[in-house]
Amino acid sequence: MTGLIEVIREGAVAQLRLNRPKQLNALNSELAAQLIEAAERFDRDQSVGCLVVTGSERAFAAGADIAEMSDKPAAYMAERDYFAEWSRFANLRLPKIAAVQGYALGGGCELMMMCDFAIAGEGAKFGQPEIKLGVIAGIGGTQRMTRLIGRSRSMDMHLTGRMMDAAEALSAGLVARVVSDDKVISTAMEAAQQVASYSRPAVRMAREAVRRAEEGSLVEGLLFERRSFHSLFGTPGQIEGMSAFLEGRPPKFHQGEQ
Numbered sequence: 001m002t003g004l005i006e007v008i009r010e011g012a013v014a015q016l017r018l019n020r021p022k023q024l025n026a027l028n029s030e031l032a033a034q035l036i037e038a039a040e041r042f043d044r045d046q047s048v049g050c051l052v053v054t055g056s057e058r059a060f061a062a063g064a065d066i067a068e069m070s071d072k073p074a075a076y077m078a079e080r081d082y083f084a085e086w087s088r089f090a091n092l093r094l095p096k097i098a099a100v101q102g103y104a105l106g107g108g109c110e111l112m113m114m115c116d117f118a119i120a121g122e123g124a125k126f127g128q129p130e131i132k133l134g135v136i137a138g139i140g141g142t143q144r145m146t147r148l149i150g151r152s153r154s155m156d157m158h159l160t161g162r163m164m165d166a167a168e169a170l171s172a173g174l175v176a177r178v179v180s181d182d183k184v185i186s187t188a189m190e191a192a193q194q195v196a197s198y199s200r201p202a203v204r205m206a207r208e209a210v211r212r213a214e215e216g217s218l219v220e221g222l223l224f225e226r227r228s229f230h231s232l233f234g235t236p237g238q239i240e241g242m243s244a245f246l247e248g249r250p251p252k253f254h255q256g257e258q
């Protein structure tokens, strides 16, 4: 499968655009592989000074691909270490700016938070709705969101699965700037050109120093989160939550059968 990522190069900035618009850019393994491979290529390219990661008008990304993972057993998820490869993306040295229009949900919100900061459109919507599927975040959501917006707000998002609009995301500190939807890409590209225009070692050090402020025991937190996510596969809640989504009906969770 090719073409799940579109690459647009403008001077010292590379824009990586998720290109599965009909599925609201749901992150399947192939899309993840293509995005990470492209980002790693630019990370090694001395002529690139900043990345912009974006999606389409309706969705930055509506999460991990539910159809791809819905029938997987826990042993498969843990053995394959499902989505562990995203750590490679998060750890790139190149600065990454997320340009968000539409939905940034589940893995989509987590992808945004793996970037160094986000510029969102007024109509953007954010959330960690995994709880509604009988699972939890698995690409850093519980860890990164808590560091970004604090435990109370993060708990609200992870336990209720509700969405946040752009104004709330800005006031909570989940995104750095909100602009009109039609200015999201140009604003992010301008910011990226500015970052790319500075001394590369200074940019790297500023980025690493800021990251250091929040990354205390993140590695353990991420592994803990991923293992918890894996272990939910095959539970009645996961089977019901994902089947209900794929069948287009509301889920019925039976307490006491978990």
Ligand code: HXC
Pocket (backbone or CB within 6 Å): 022, 023, 024, 026, 027, 062, 063, 064, 065, 066, 067, 082, 083, 103, 105, 106, 107, 108, 129, 130, 133, 136, 137, 138, 139, 229
């Ligand atoms: C697979 C998805 C999808 C997803 C949307 N689609 N999100 N497919 N995985 N995460 C597909 C739909 O099935 C549909 O396909 C098409 O995209 C359009 O979506 P609709 O639901 O028809 O659009 P709309 O009614 O506008 O609702 C938009 C939405 C809703 C609110 C964003 O799609 C939604 O709730 N999506 C799921 C969000 C979610 O739960 N994300 C968390 C995933 S778990 P068809 O073929 O019918 O047109 C996760 C875990 C991360 O991210 C950890 C991994 C390790």
